[in-house]
Amino acid sequence: MARRNRGPRLFRRPQSGVLAIVTTASAPLLRAEGIELSFGGVAALKSVSLDVQPGGITALIGPNGAGKTSLFNVISGFHKADAGRLIFDGTDFTNLATHKRAALGMARTFQNISLFPGMTVLDNIKLGAHTHLKTGVLAAGLFWGPARREETELRAQIEREIIDFLEIDHIRKTPVSMLPYGLQKRVELGRALAMRPKLLLLDEPVAGMNREETEDMARFILDLQEEWGVTVLLVEHDMSMVMDISDHVVVLNFGEKIAEGPPQEMQENPAVIEAYLGAAQDAA
Amino acid sequence: MNIVYVIEDSLTGLMTGGVYALIAVGIVFVFRATKVFNFAHGTVMMIGAYFYYTITVVLGDLGLGTWAIYVLGVPLTLLVSALFGAAIERIVMRPMLGQNPFAMIMVTIGLISVLEGSAAVIWSTNAKFPPALVGLNIDFVAGMAINRQMLASFLIAGIVFAAITVLFLKSKAGVAIRATASDQSTAYAMGINVPRVFSVTWMVAAGTGALAGVLLAPLNSLTPGLGQVGLSVIAVVILGGLDSVIGVLLAAFIVGWLEAMANHFLGGDFKEVVPYAVVLLIILIRPYGLLGTRDVERV
Amino acid sequence: MLIGDYKATYAADEAIFRSWPVRYGFAAMVAGLVLLPFAANSFIVFLATQVAIYTVAITGLNILTGYTGLISLGHGALVGVGAYATAILANWLGVPFWVVIPMAVAVTAGVGLMFGLPSLRIRGLYLTIATLAASFIIVFVIEHWGSVTNGDSGITLAPASVFGIDLVSDPQKYALIVPIAVLAVLFAQNLFRTRIGRAFIAIRDSDYSAEIIGVGLTRYKLLAFGLGSAYAGLAGSLWAYNFLALLPTQFELQLSIIFLAALVVGGSARTLGPVFGAVFVILIPEMLKWVFGFLTPFNPTIVEYTAPANTIAYGLLIIVFMIFEPMGLAAIWTRIWRYINLWPFSP
Structure with missing residues (x-):
């Protein structure tokens, strides 16, 4: 190797x-x-x-x-x-x-995977970008203008740079708890990457x-x-x-x-x- | 303010504390062995008190004297309650084995409603007056009124509490329970029958709870609302620290005394809210309780 | 059958109403809600209004308990705070409902935050116990602060009025309350399409990895408490304007347990969960009344058992759903949709 x-x-x-x-x-x-x-x-x-x-x-x-x-x-x-x-x-x-x-x-992954089991692969990765997003409660609830734009941009960026790169496009909407171990590790890496x-x-x-x-x-x-x-x-x-x-x-x-x-x-x-x-x- | 009355009320408070300790030990016992915090323990106790009431009525109908209450009534109550506890464990808690704490907590909350409603259907909401183990006479010692039933309750509760504690620490069953508490899968692997351990803990908890119910019910009256006492006993458990038996005993006296003092100085209504104020304060200041270990807060 | 997933943009893929049956389904539901007061008798309208109020309250509980994983036994009491705040503010200030409601929501959110403070240090079980204590203390304060709340005898308020018309009939109150409830549910649904909602779920699933990712636990737990309580406050406000008379005993622990039952039965952490749950818990007493109505000729005293039978039903629902279908009716609903989508092929 x-x-x-x-x-x-x-x-x-x-x-x-x-x-x-x-x-x-x-x-x-x-x-x-x-x-x-x-x-x-x-x-x-x-x-x-x-x-x-x-x-x-x-x-x-x-x-x-x-x-x-x-x-x-x-x-x-x-x-x-x-x-x-x-x-x-x-x-x-x-x-x-x-x-x-x-x-x-700084981003880290864990020895025994620590993803959010109830969420899909996509949501897990989106969470990685948490600190880079700005939407506040009111904007989030109304989902107009900036909130919608931010979410759509985030999605596009994650698709382009992480889902593609890690070759996980076939499982993007699967809950992580249903994935095999190796893929879970990869998703965890993806989440860390989304933290830029x-x-x-x-x-x-x-x-x-x-x-x-x-x-x-x-x-x-x-x-x-x-x-x-x-x-x-x-x-x-x-x-x-x-x-x-x-x-x-x-x-x-x-x-x-x-x-x-x-x-x-x-x-x-x-x-x-x-x-x-x-x-x-x-x-x- | 008459100091004699304050002392008198303090004593009453401490004696109530003894019964609280007996109720609390059931919650602690089940929590330590099964990691389930039983919000419904008070209602289990209430059902136990109704068993006692029914059994004494039947004994009365049979024309047996008061001796039968001691020889048959109390043991039968404890037996039936223990079986009832085992049934709850088998039917409701066992299927939840291995589930997350959220599900467990929800199920015990559901149990509160089921048991309270069932008691109202079976025994109606009209107050019942089961016979006291010791007459409700009042003795005067040094100018202070001492309720005999209360004193007896305190002594009985104390003895049973001590017995349970010793059993938990020394007996083989106690060791099995503690092993299960610290690691279920390892306990399984070591040949401990974990489901049976769960069964036994629920039986002991329901039995001690029923005894507390037998002691408490004659003091006021017996209604389905008696189970609420169990919710205020949660204050005792939290104050004592979920994993410390001595802490719970201490906390029971503190809460009992505080209630009595609130009753004395602020009026009867304030007594009800004391345990909850204590709970909030403890959780804010010292969530692991007086004598509990720190990591308990990571439940 | 719906074949394929022809989304060309990410925005379309992220939409709430992702396919035409869902879109038309929602439109049909809105149309049904608009037409209901014209088609149904006033009792049905009254029940529907109550479902709407419960839905708002349970949606708040869903944010706190379902999504963030903080079990609250004080939600019913918080609804009481909202209802009492509404009545007291309306009586004191004499201002219209659209001023009172936001104020009551703010008051309730404040009270909720106060009781949420322990959540900063503790979690799980201890938090549940703290909310249980909160429930008793709140009801105690409402009962004993007689000079403000009128104590045990309860409190009344003037009906909400729009353009000088007092909203007193059931269809009028329906017209006020149901649209607010629909908007409140949509607001919550949107929250969970953004970073805020994801942070809540992250805390529930694994709080330490949430922290590593940069989700401030303090901030988001308090936010969850604030939002959940705000929803409770809104529900309380609507409750007050619906019944126009309040008693402290209505908001005791039993109500909190009913809300939890509704959440579990409806499906926690699902947008539609609170809606299904609310319908269910409102219909149970009605169904029991109906059943007992049949039994009364055989046993006239059976009516006495209505209240305890309700209590048993709520508790049983929690236990049965926790054991057999922990994801609630919403999960069954999803399965039905999947079946329809794939019909005539097996899923």
Whole structure:
């Protein structure tokens, strides 16, 4: 699944599309400094620092219980860090309310899918665009002029840029609870994309997928990064995928960062091998 | 203001609190085991009180003396009520197993209407006066009037409450219930008969509820509206924290006493609204209750 | 049979009335509503007006409970706030109904928001209990604030008047109330075509992912409370102008349970749910009266059982629908439409 042979591309998306974001800053897009988190005395994260460079794909790996998802939860505001600082695109958002982080330009998907099961695929994706819409209660109830225009534009844009891209046009009106797992994951990615993020946090995007679904997902992630300029930070256990698509790998173990660098280097890093083998031996 | 009357009313309040604790334990029990908050518990209690009334009338018709109330009346009431609880669980709650909390709450709300209406059809809305377990005589202790039935209720409620608590903590059935409470599927996998656990909890809840009804009904009178007491007992449950038995006991005394004080200083009508004011305050200030754990608010 | 889906624009695909049978169906319903007062006797018109009032109230409950997932046991009491606010304001200020109604709606929304404040910290069960407490406290205040509400003896108000004509007959009141109800239902339907409605559903389905997506829980939960209460207030206002006399006991917990029953039976989180539900709960007492009318010759005392029989029926409806058809009549309605659409082929 190397970059070269990721299948034929059906169409090229214009770089100037609404969702395309040009990032020119050389500073890290996301910076976490000395993040500490503990649950009732058990330390989940011990002074973890992390830089995510704009435009790249950064992978966060580590054995089970290493603190990867905890770090994600701190970044997206689900947990509050005990200490440390979070900076996004030059803005300190350590104490920002969870729902306001979306407006900064961060989107995330969950390890165990967290779509809105009662709604259709289309409505789920539309929800992603929530912070970009403006309709107020009165306009919404009357559905005249601006509200109708906004909704129609949103629909057209989602069809053009997300439904097409993720190849889910056949299920747009299906309630998500009726979809198979792989498609649900794709819809969740679509919802995150509708947020028009600068940074996409993907928590195990291919967990539980078969080979074909994994390859599809890897292709989508690469396309996203290349064509839309979205920066990606992902947690993944599928090592072959991590090694194939990421530019930079950060390794956590027992809540601490033990190494970081390019994928090839990490494969040969003794501390990383020790962490994985040690974990494997403990499990055996 | 006469301080003797305040103390007298305080005692009455605390004694009512004892019965509240007995009612509350049924709600807590069912909630802990089945994760269903039974809004209809008060109406189940009311039905239990009517069972008691009917049984005593039948015993009276048979010409048996007052002894029969103790030997036959009360045990029969508890038995019939427990079976009734099991029937509710089997017919109404069991099909809902695994449904979301919304559906469960709705069903218990529906039960309120069904049971209240049924009581009115079967026993009519005219007030009934079932016999008190202890005479309604009033004793004077240190110049204060003490209602004997109330004192007895308090003692009985206290004993049963303690027994249920010990059972819950120590017995094998108690362990099974707690295991089911913390994780249904694991409990299943460990060979615990989960549906039976549900059945047993509903039986215990209906039984203790009926006992509370037997104690409460003679104090005022018995109408289908008695079930409303169950709604004010929700205040006790919330104040105590849904998962703390000791918290519930404490809360029962607090609510009982506050009601008595409202009655004393503001008049009888205000007594009715006290539990609800308490509920709102608690929910705003400390939603997990006095002694409950914090994550309970994530129900 | 309707073959294919020939929508050429997204606007057409997003329309409420997506196909010609639905469009004509709606037109026929409006025509029926216009003609009803001319064709039916005044009792039927009276019942239809009551259905309209209930529909408004239940639509409010649908926003709060059906779409946002916050179960309210205080909705009946809020309708009471709207009704009493209408009567009190109309009596004090002597202003016409079209001034009073918006004021009463605003008052009710305010009261609802006050009791919705706990929703910021809690959810699920605790919120339901808070609304239960609200229900008792509201009715208690109405009963005991005698100087304003006239307490247990109830309150009366002057009929609404249009161009100097007092609306007192059933068809006149129908003409005032039913159009307002239809507009209120359409308003709610539109809400759920936009970001506002989607945010409500998101909170119901999974509140933490709603937050991640940027839906402010505080803001939207309060908004749901405000809107739901505003609908309750509107229903209360229409109720006041329909009956012209109010008693505090009308708005006790029983009414809230009836609304919940209607929502469950009609179908929650569906636009037509409240309409079906309202028709159903208004017709139940009438049907029971009719049945008991047949039984009276055999047992004259049976009439005493009418009220408790109603109570049982409401409770049973909730339980039976929750167990067997949790999506309510609206879901059955959808299935019928699908059948018609595909006829003569099997769906």
